[in-house]
Amino acid sequence: MTTQEMQAAFEQAYGHKAEKVFFSPGRVNLIGEHTDYNGGCVFPCALSFGAWLLIAKNEDNVLRFRSLNMPQVYEIAIDAIAPQPDRAWCNYSLGCIEIIARRHPEAKLESGYDLMYYGNVPAGAGLSSSAAMEVVTARAFTEEMAVSDRGGYPCGYTDEKAYRTELALIGQACEHEYAGVMCGIMDQFASAQGKKDHAIYLNCDTMEFEHVPVKLEGIKVVITNTHSPHHLDSGAYNDRVRQCKTAVEQISKVKPIKCLAELTPEDWKEVEGAITDPIAKKRARHVVGEVARTAAAVEALKKGEIAYFGELMTASHVSLRDDYEVTGKELDTLAEAAWQVEGVLGSRMTGGGFGGCTVSLVKDEAIEEFKAFVGKEYEEKTGLKADFYVAEIGDGVMRLA
Numbered sequence: 001m002t003t004q005e006m007q008a009a010f011e012q013a014y015g016h017k018a019e020k021v022f023f024s025p026g027r028v029n030l031i032g033e034h035t036d037y038n039g040g041c042v043f044p045c046a047l048s049f050g051a052w053l054l055i056a057k058n059e060d061n062v063l064r065f066r067s068l069n070m071p072q073v074y075e076i077a078i079d080a081i082a083p084q085p086d087r088a089w090c091n092y093s094l095g096c097i098e099i100i101a102r103r104h105p106e107a108k109l110e111s112g113y114d115l116m117y118y119g120n121v122p123a124g125a126g127l128s129s130s131a132a133m134e135v136v137t138a139r140a141f142t143e144e145m146a147v148s149d150r151g152g153y154p155c156g157y158t159d160e161k162a163y164r165t166e167l168a169l170i171g172q173a174c175e176h177e178y179a180g181v182m183c184g185i186m187d188q189f190a191s192a193q194g195k196k197d198h199a200i201y202l203n204c205d206t207m208e209f210e211h212v213p214v215k216l217e218g219i220k221v222v223i224t225n226t227h228s229p230h231h232l233d234s235g236a237y238n239d240r241v242r243q244c245k246t247a248v249e250q251i252s253k254v255k256p257i258k259c260l261a262e263l264t265p266e267d268w269k270e271v272e273g274a275i276t277d278p279i280a281k282k283r284a285r286h287v288v289g290e291v292a293r294t295a296a297a298v299e300a301l302k303k304g305e306i307a308y309f310g311e312l313m314t315a316s317h318v319s320l321r322d323d324y325e326v327t328g329k330e331l332d333t334l335a336e337a338a339w340q341v342e343g344v345l346g347s348r349m350t351g352g353g354f355g356g357c358t359v360s361l362v363k364d365e366a367i368e369e370f371k372a373f374v375g376k377e378y379e380e381k382t383g384l385k386a387d388f389y390v391a392e393i394g395d396g397v398m399r400l401a
C-alpha cells in the first residue's frame, strides 16, 4: 500500500485529510537473543517493513483509533486515557501517549486526534510489529505534545540519538504497562535507531550503541516465517525473565552481580555451582554464552569473517533450543533444515521464539535451493507452509509528511 492510498483511506474514514504521516520499522535480530533484559548486547537491524501512522487534530477532545489491518475502531476521551480491556490493539498507542505525558511534565495533549495505522510486518512473525507501532506513536505524539520551545527535538532533546533512545524507552514502558510483557529494550531500540544497511550493536545495560555496516558480498539475510504464531504472551516470556532473576540472586551469594551479562564464560565455571535451581542454571548458561557469542559475531562481521559469523548464529540457535527452551518444533525444523543446505552460513531463530521466524545467511547462488529444500522439509514435518523474505535493512523511525 502506498502512502497516497493510506491518505485516501484516512480521508474516507474521517472526512478530512491527515496532517502528518510517520513510519517506524520492524526488526530482525541477527544475534544476541534473550540477552537484552539481562544487561547484555544485541545485534538487530531495522527492516524496510513496519508501521505507518497518519494523524490529524479533531475538535472533539477524543482520540479515534482506526487501523487498515484491524476491524475494531476505538474512541477514547482525552481525559480518560487508561488501558482498555480484551487486549484492545489501541493499547499499544494509548499507552505511549499516556507515558509521554508522565515522563515529560511539559507534554500536553491539547486536542483530540484522529489516527489511522497501517502495518506490513507479517502478523505474529516475531518481527516486532508491536514495537513498530509503539515507536511510531511515540515519534508522532512527542512532536505533538512536547515540541521543545528551545529548538532541537521534542521533549527538550538537543541530540537526535538521545531523542530516539527516549522514543524506544516510551515504547518499552508501554509494552510493560499496557501489554504486560516485561520485554527488554531491543525491539523498540531497533525501530527507533535503525540505519539503512547497518546493524545496531547495542549494550542494553548502558544504552551505548554503534551502527555496524552489514556488508555481505554475495550473501543475503533471509527471513523464514514459520507461520506458527509466536506466543510471546506474558506467560512464557515473563517466566524466562524471572528464571534469570533467580539465577542472579543465587550467583550473588558467591559473586555479587547486577545482571547475568556481567559474567564471562570463565566466570561461569566459578559460579555455576551456586545456582541450585536447575532451570535457572540452564537459562543463565544460555545468557552467558550468548553475550560472548554476540561480541564475537560483531568482531567477525567487522573483519569480514562471515563464515564464522554464521557458525555463531547456529550455535545461538542450539543454545536457545537446549538451554533457553524457546524454539519449539517449527523453528527447530526450519533451522535444522537450513543447516543442511550447502551455501547456508548459519541459521537461527530470531526474536522471542516459540514460533515466528528464523534468520539465515545464504549465498546468492544457494537461495533457490534453500527455499525449495527448507520449504519442503518444513511442510513434510509440520504440515505448514513457510514463507521467505530477503531482508532489506532500512532506517529507523521517521516523519514522511
Ligand code: GLA
Pocket (backbone or CB within 6 Å): 032, 033, 034, 035, 036, 037, 183, 184, 185, 186, 187, 351, 352, 353
Ligand atoms: C522479544 C522482546 C525483546 C527480546 C527478544 C528476545 O522480542 O521484546 O525485548 O527480549 O524477545 O531476544
